[in-house]
Amino acid sequence: MRRSLAGSLVLLTALTAAGCGGDAAQESASGAKELEVLYKVEPTWPHLEKMLRDAKKQYETAHPGVTIKLTPVQGNNEAYYTKLALLNRSPDSAPDLYYHDTFQVNADVAAGKLAPLDDYLAKWPDWNTQFPDSVKQAAKGADGKIYGVPISTDTRGLWYHKDVFAKAGLPVPWEPKTWNDVLTAARAIKQKVPDTVPFSMYSTKIHGEAATMQGFEMLLYGTPGGTLYDDTQQKWVAGGKNFTDALTFINTVYREELGPKQADAHNAKLADKVNLEWFPAGKIGISLDGAWTAAAWKPTSTKPWPEWKDKIGWTAMPTQNGEEPGAVSMSGGWVMAMSSYAKLKQEAFDFITVATNKENSMTYSVSTGDLAARKDVAADPKYTADNPSVKFWTDLASVTHYRPAYEAYPKVSAQVQEAMEAVTTGSRTPEEATAAYVKALPTAVGGADKVLAR
Amino acid sequence: MTVATAPSPAVTGTPAGGPARRRRVLRWLLPMAPALALLALFLAGPILWSVYIAFTNETLTGSASVNSQFVGFDNFVRMFGDPNFVNSFLLTFVFVIGSAVIGQNTLGLIIALLQRGRGRVTRSVVNGVVIGAWVMPEIVAAACWFSFLAEDGTLNAALGISQEWLYTAPMLAVILANVWRGTAFSMLVYSAALSEVPPDLVEAAAVDGASPWRRLVHITLPLIRRSIMSNLMLITLQTLASFGLIYALTGGGPGTASQTTPLYMYEQAFRYFEIGYGSAIALVMLVIGALFSLVYLRLIKVEDA
DSSP: HHHHHHHHHHHHHHHHHHHHHHTTTOOOOOOEEEEEEEEEETTTBBBHHHHHHHHHHHHHSSSTTEEEEEEEEOOOOHHHHHHHHTTTSSTTTOSSSSEEHHHHHHHHHHHHHHHOOOOHHTTOOHHHHHHHHHHHHHBBOOTOOOEEEEEEEEEEEEEEEEEHHTTTTSSOOOOOSSSSHHHHHHHHHHHTTTSSEEEOOOGGGHHHHIIIIIIIIIITTTSSTOOOTTTTEOOOOEHHHHHHHHHHHHHHHHHHHOOOOOHTOOOOOHHIIIIIIIITTTTTEEEEGGGGGGGGGGGGGOOOOOOOHEEEEEEOOOOTTTTTTTTTEOOEEEEEEBTTSOOHHHHHHHHHHHHHHHHHHHHHHHHHEEESSSSSHOOOOOHHTTOOOOHHHHHHGGGEEEOOOOOTTHHHHHHHHHHHHHHHHHHHHHHHHHHHHHHHHHHHHHGGEEEEEE | OOOGSSSOOOHHHHHHHHHHHHHHHHHHHHHHHHHHHHHHHIIIIIHHHHHHTTTBBSSSSSSGTOOOOTTTHHHHHHHOOOHHHHHHHHHHHHHHHIIIIIIHHHHHHHHHHHHHTHHHHHHHHHHHHHHHHSSSSSSHHHHHHHHSSSSHHHHHHHHTOOHHHHSSSSSHHHHHHHHHHHHHHHHHHHHHHHHHHHHHHHHHHTTOOOOOHIIIIIIOOOOOOHHHHHHHHHHHHHHHHHHHHHHTTTTTOSSSOOOOOHHHHHHHISOOOOOOHHHHEEEEEEEEHHHHHHHHHHHHHHHHO
16 A cells, blocks of 8 residues: 555656746747747837837748747846846746846856857857947856857947036036036036926936946945956955945935936936937936837837927036046946757857847847947948937047956945935935945855955 | 656555555545646745745846856845835834735725615615726726826816826825725625624624714624624735836836835746845745734634633
8 A cells, every 4th residue: 555655656757847947848849949049128118019029930941840949038138137037047938039138147157057059159250240249248157158149239428418508508519527517417406497307317226227327336446446356366346435425415415306307216217207208208318228218219110209309418427526537427238048958958058149240230239229240230320310320429439438247246336225215215324325235245245255345 | 847757645645554544645645636736736836936036146147147156045135235125114014014904904894884874876886986996907006196187187177287196206106006996806805794793783782872983893793803803904915015006106106115025026937037045035025925914813813811
């Protein structure tokens, strides 16, 4: 009797195992091969999906017998990172290919989730001829290998409304030289053009990495020697005056009510409000945001605004006191990456080459407003035709910085967001928020020996 | 699939008694075996696993996701040293007391009391409205309250003012929304309990000149005290774990102003990918839930004694 019991348990286990592992086989009964591609979609951001659908058609025509399964994730970047991290927990659920934010790459490399592409890239002529060396670094692992092919890159700076500036008696074109120039302009707008938001930036946790990168790092890397990570000593920098100064800027914006109302500052849809509502209505003066902002006003957008070319100006974010080189920018971007669990690696890489070929890169860059990663796209007149700001944002690459996108970076970024949010709401002074960051940093980066005291 | 090697209770649990007793145990165990195996696999397994994870530095990605280490009580030390956890703990307490113990419980009892002896039509209408809010999925309820409380929402339109309720009074907003959604459960429990109260007992007291208030306090409530305690226990546990409503309504914000412990746990585990730390928080919540339950069970016993 005991034997039959053991038998039933074995059977049960076998059934469960079959249930869990059912998805593991990539070849279906008909012998067709399938590659799953994971990507993100938002109602106001359908661009990537369009590009991937084109790529799927092209790929399937050229590769009979292989189907591309497109799996969209609905939601913002944060929701996408979470979903991807959860799917990547198991080889059975991990997608073969995915759209990946470069700042997450090293953490995933350390976890063994990503496949290095160097061997495949060496045999792909486009990699050597079309991708600039700076862009190739976008998804470089700590081991020096390449873990993704860039779909886009970006720079960041200031967008401003010329009508609002005229009403506030401010000069157009506007060329601020210091942080104070930015604050002075915002104060003038607050005084002379009430009912407008003088200055907008992302500074709360709900905006995630956008708050860290478009917000805090645009300030920090514009202070003399300001950085989150000391490359020579290979340690994370614990606060210091640069850090407090950057927080003080944010604190000033919100204490003097030069920014969005608190409810808007904590609204996940702040970007849509700024770009789709406030800018077209002339309800905002200055916005610290990315190169892609103009895509919100294109004919392909959900709310086209053709007049933007006359109404909107753009300029670089100045350094703190006008220190050399006078301007600051941050760059990141997204890549198409391959899972280390992918069984059909050559086929998967072939799909990457299709998704990032000239035609599809063009579709993506023109609709998203992100900067093109490929030289042939950047040189094509079609790429700049609809967007007079592209040259400016591309040229900002000369002053740009890259995040220290090491394994611990996402956790450091989370701590930066805590500090920013505290000074945004006013629950902490810049000094207190810096102190809290200094206290939390060792846990985030995995030990006090990885922290450089300032 | 390591479960295949897990010992089944039937194999290890052979008692040392005589053959008759052994046969009796086997006869009992055999039909139970599949159920026990399933329980071990899908209930005890994950719980034990999450307890283990709570003592590691496991993360969703990064090197700690492939070779996580046992870190002892580090996660718990960190938790109690984190002002955001302490804040979330206090908010959870406020949320449970405000929305469950005071809000849902009292309101449910009041509605149930007021319904006694009313006509069928009145009862159907009230029940329909209250239960309507209850059957609504959490996320839909949150969406309703969002559009009610938002800056350009129904409440401000009705009052003719501009007030950012979700920013200025986030805890009040989530407490009200949870009371609105959860009252039906308490109402149903109390309706059932009140129908068990013998009418002649209450009538007799009325004849003796007891006021309605005294009849309630000295007759009705003592008679339904077990239902009160069971109800409190159930809604406390439900509310303690409430996540979707708050997440959709305020996201725990602004700042951490409405970040109850489940939201704090979600943030740590699924936004910052700290699975080990998140599990430690879950474990603490489990203990808190157990403590609440113990208190209620104890109260029932005291009352009975």
